[in-house]
Amino acid sequence: MKIHANEQLVLKGQVYIQIPEIQFSSVEHALRILVRDFETVLGAKPKLVTRTDEEVDLCLRIAVEKDDIPKRSEAFGFRFHEIGKVPRMEIIGHDDLGLVYGILEFSKKLLGVQPFWFWADQAIAKHSEIVIPLQNYDSQIPKVLYRGWFVNDEVCLIGWKESYPPSREVWEPVFEALLRCGGNMVIPGTDLPRDGIHYKLAAEMGLWVTHHHAEPLGAEMFLRAFPGRNASYQEVPELFESLWAEAIEEQKDMKVLWVLSFRGQGDAPFWYNDPSFDTSEKRGAIISKVIQKQYDMIGSAVQNPVYCVALYGEIAELYKGGYVELPEDVIKIWADNGYGKMVSRRHNNQNLRVMSLPSADDSGKDGLYYHVTFHDLQASNHLTMYPGSSEFLKQEIEAAFAAGADDYLLINCGNIRPHVYFLDIIRELWNAGSIDVNKHLNEFVSGYYATHHEELEELYRSYTEAAIQYGPHADDLAGDEYYHHPARQIIGHWLQGMCGQPDARLYWAVGEVPFTQQVKNFEELLAQGIQKWRAWLQRCDEVLDKLGTEDMRRALDHLHFHGALHLSGCEGFYWLCRSYGEYQEQRYPQAFVYASESMWSYKKGLVILKDAEHGKWDRFYRADWLTNIESTIYNVDTVRRFLRMHGDSPDFFLWYKEFLMAETEKHIYLENTHRNPLSDDELAHLLKPYFLLKEEYHKDN
Structure with a gap:
């Protein structure tokens, strides 16, 4: 139903939408999305009709020659007409993808549905009516001709549901978000079985498909x-x-x-x-x-x-x-280093x-392959947000455009959910060609959160300031894999008895120095990281305490989650380094306690993942096979068992007797009543106060 008042079109109740008689599969998908969005916002399911003699509120159609919308691929426009003094809005697409973009832009501008509504759990506002100004609108020309995502290292998407390869249920929200961002191409997954739905569904929804560089054609x-x-x-x-x-x-x-x-x-x-x-x-x-x-x-x-x-x-x-x-006519795709630097x-x-990047005298077409998430078994961000700043990303992409690499932009988007903020920055860049990062952040936060926008914006900005800078370059910032892959390498090197020589796999991070110094170098960086992440999380907690229930849950998932994963990994790796230091000094009980601290810290990471698996996200992180927190815990537990062999073996009662048993009991106890050895956790928890108090005493004296 519609009302015409003061140069406005007001939609309320059940809306009548005229759709084309001949359907493209891509438009059918977009219509399904539009029906769902109308029902969510107005509380009534719209009626779709094809007959032109029925009174309709909204008309969706492909352009004809006489239409004045832009005559270019993927273009669309909003137009308003009066039919018997009753206004009607038309969404007109130059082609099928243009009509899809027009439908999704209507959903964003007039129904308030944000591009990442699904992935960010947007609380979509319900209204009794939709007020539409009678103002024509034409789509902008995107800066980049071919723009899309490489859904790569997508283990969370793979493990989320039972079916393998992932089903429509997984892929439809991915492709919808990409289309809402104005994307038009995708590599749907990495080396998935060829009988999966991913390529077929991407094409069905109107996207160009392309290929991994390791799978030509x-x-x-x-x-x-x-x-x-x-x-x-x-x-x-x-x-x-x-x-x-x-x-x-x-x-x-x-x-x-x-x-x-x-x-x-x-x-x-x-x-x-x-x-x-x-x-x-x-x-x-x-x-x-x-x-x-x-x-x-x-x-x-x-x-x-x-x-x-x-x-x-x-x-x-x-x-x-x-x-x-x-x-000559091949698009050359230039890649960043995985950390956002070209x-x-x-x-x-x-x-x-x-x-x-292409040189000034390089002819032909050029584009970019760019990462907002990466997996390289060194220091990349996989489960957590890109650790660089929005300003850094802006500078790199805008400089690449200035060098002529603007025919193609493929973004490694990983598992989508952890990376929505930076994917939204890319959305603005590939559409407009440039970005005001402060204005964008304000719009992003106000689009997904109801209150306390300025404080939330500060958290997004300052996130990068807490990241560990392990090298001399601006992009040498630690993601979540930094706390796990090098840690497991240290454990392997240590337990294989190779401590007398440096671990060459770690030169990139801590230099070509003796192994003990390599570990010490990590320890010093991690100590700084702990302080910075604790401070950031404290500010985060202060803001979260002020938020309503829905905003708090969203901020937990999209801000606190990332800082908490960093802190738990940072602390776990730090205590592992401390444990190795005590081992080198042959203080094995203390090394055992510190290894236990390490394992308990890493275990917090699993709790953080589990807490983020609420509602539809149940089991989303169960396939953490790349950062692989569980593997790190297993490795550190192996260190604990190894350390307990040094002085508590073979009866695994000696440390209890030395440090915990009352002095009077030590000389009179009967072995047949004290032979049930404590578990590693029990012993470590009992020893912890003894060694921490001892450490504090030495600090004070």
Whole structure:
């Protein structure tokens, strides 16, 4: 029902919506979303009609020649007309994706549904009526032509529900959020079974699909298709080409951004499988040959194909060196280092930081592959928010656009939920080309929280200030993996009896110094991190105490969660380092207590994950296989058992007798009444006051 008053259209009750008679699957999905949003806001399910002679409130249609909306792909406009002095609003799309964007923009602007409503648990306000100003509106031209997400390292999405590969129930909210952000392309997951719904559903919802750089053309991995064969293109080119031909045939009728590439199995340089390619010239020549072959195969089977080449890892280095030749119309995709800086990524300890952007004289089309989350078994953020600042991200992306890399922007979005703030920043950048980070933050916070906006904004801003800076560069900031992968490496090095030599795997973080000093260097950084994260969390708690129930839950999940995971990991790693220090001094009972402190701190991380699994998020973090807090706990527990062998073995009663038993009892007890050894936890809890009091005494004296 509608009312016309004072140049406004007022919708209330059941709204009548005219829809096109001929439907695109993408528009059908958008209509389902719109119906749900109307019902949520107005409390009544709208009626969809196709007949033009019925009185309707809202008309959705594809543009015809006479329409004055922008005549470009994906464009849409809002228009208002009077039918017998009764106003009607039209959402007109230039094409199917334009109409989808128009529907979703209506939902955002007029129904108040934010792009990440699902992932941020937005409390969508209910209204008795919707007031619409009678003002025409045209969509902006996006800064980036192809813009989307790589749903990568998506273990939370995989483990969230029972079905594998993930079902529509998991993927629909992912693709809806991407479309609400104005995205138009996706790599839906990493190496998922080919019979999954992910590619089909992405295409169904109107998205272009593209490919992982390790899976050129979206083809089956060679060794999966031909187990036991040597993965050498030089030896069996026909087998590789058969896989590419199969992939082309499967996807030729879809909207595809074809990724041309030649990497080895398991996302590694191909010469690991074919070591005869031992020079840059040889490697560049075969990569150029393979890419040209893929290019020609696609061109002969697909009309107007769009091609990309991921300049990632070794291919970027070879291209920069002039060893790789590419067809002129291929979009070259430049990658950041995983930490948001547009330089080459760190490989173990090698960190050349070669600029990863097109040069001024570089011709052709260019784009970006950029991370707001990463998994590299070193210091990346996977479960937690990107630790850099919004200003840093702005500078990197805007500088890349200025260098001409604006044809394509693919964002590694991980598991979506932990990364909504920075994904929303990217939404603004790929649409507008620039961003006022303070204005954006104000709009982001006010869009998802009801009150105390300024204090919440301060928490989002200051989050980056609490992060540990482990290296000299602005992007050398520790994510959650920093507290786990290096810690487990230290434990392995220690328990294998290799303490007399440095652990080369840790040079990137603490330098090429003796192992004991490596551990000490971590300890000193972690001590600083504990102080900073505790201070940030204290401010966070003060703000949370002022919030209403819904805002508090949201702030717990999207602010406190991240700081608490950092603190628990920071404390766990710190006490592990302290334990090793006591072990080196042969103070084994104290080392045992500190290892126990480490394990208890890491266990807090599991509690934090579990607390965030409320309602629809039940079991969301159960597949924490990458940061893998449980694995760290298991490793530290192994350290505790190892330490108890040093002086409490074989009866596991000696430390109790030495430190806890009353002096009078020590000389008269009968062994047959004192032979039930305490568990590690029981003993550690009893010993803890003894050693902590002793430590405090030494500090004071």
